[in-house]
Amino acid sequence: MWPVVGAVFPQAMAIALSPVPMVCIVLVLMSPRAVAAGLSFAAGWVGALAIAIGLVALFTDTVADENPEAARDGVDLLQLAIGLLFAVLAVRYWRKRPAPGAPPERPAIFDRIATLSGPGLVVTGAGAALANVKNLPLILSAGSYLGGSGLGTGSLVGAAAVFVAAASLTVLTPLLAVVIIGAEKSARTLQAVETWLITNLNTITIVLLLVLASVMIGQGLDLFR
Numbered sequence: 001m002w003p004v005v006g007a008v009f010p011q012a013m014a015i016a017l018s019p020v021p022m023v024c025i026v027l028v029l030m031s032p033r034a035v036a037a038g039l040s041f042a043a044g045w046v047g048a049l050a051i052a053i054g055l056v057a058l059f060t061d062t063v064a065d066e067n068p069e070a071a072r073d074g075v076d077l078l079q080l081a082i083g084l085l086f087a088v089l090a091v092r093y094w095r096k097r098p099a100p101g102a103p104p105e106r107p108a109i110f111d112r113i114a115t116l117s118g119p120g121l122v123v124t125g126a127g128a129a130l131a132n133v134k135n136l137p138l139i140l141s142a143g144s145y146l147g148g149s150g151l152g153t154g155s156l157v158g159a160a161a162v163f164v165a166a167a168s169l170t171v172l173t174p175l176l177a178v179v180i181i182g183a184e185k186s187a188r189t190l191q192a193v194e195t196w197l198i199t200n201l202n203t204i205t206i207v208l209l210l211v212l213a214s215v216m217i218g219q220g221l222d223l224f225r
Helices: 002-016 019-029 034-066 069-097 109-115 117-132 135-147 153-167 170-179 183-199 203-224
Strands: none
Touching: 002 135, 002 153, 002 170, 002 203, 019 034, 019 109, 019 117, 019 170, 019 183, 019 203, 034 069, 034 117, 034 135, 034 153, 034 170, 069 203, 109 117, 117 135, 117 183, 135 153, 153 170, 170 183, 183 203
16 A cells, blocks of 8 residues: 555645645634634545545546556556646746746735635635646546555555545644644744745745656656556
């Protein structure tokens, strides 16, 4: 199981390091209902990731049982396509980067998220996990790899659970810190994190996409074995 987990770990870390969801959880934890709001957002995030990765892995596992060679080629082709997509996106974000000294564009969700109700935060958490130009391809990539790995049911569930936990680290860790330390004591640190993330939003995204493009293309080249 663990070699398979290691193979999809870059995808999990890329999801975890997505800057927009990181800013969202920080803003939620700075709201008056910090813990309750954070739990709602985290529930949507974790639940959406778990369902999505499970469905993709299950579908690929079913295909692999019927035609393992075709499933393996399909996974490699998907990895290669996603790698090329991320390379194109990196160029696109580079061309759209703010001019020197200009403030970065602020996504509209940042100004609304602290006012949302519990159900709204659950939906927003799910949307942050799935309705993302980067995360959904990563979920497809990791889920197809897990499903095509030949693991038994128990090991496959365990690998998927580790993937979701790793992909949720940057959502769950700040929430746990606020629960332990308290919202008031955490406020200054959260404010500093928010400012840094928003200032460097574009740069983080570009670097992340370039690294992912390299990893995905490298994995996808196994198609030409």
